[in-house]
Amino acid sequence: MTIKQVPEPGLLLLVLTGLVGVIAARRMRVQI
DSSP states (O other): OOOSOOSOHHHHHHHHHHHHHHHHHHHHHHHO
8 A cells, every 4th residue: 555645634633533533542551
């Protein structure tokens, strides 16, 4: 699965937000 061009910037933003959310959730779980 190779992505040469991103047709929608919103898609990239959604993926970034999801990734950050997962990392934040992991950090919170580790702290707690």
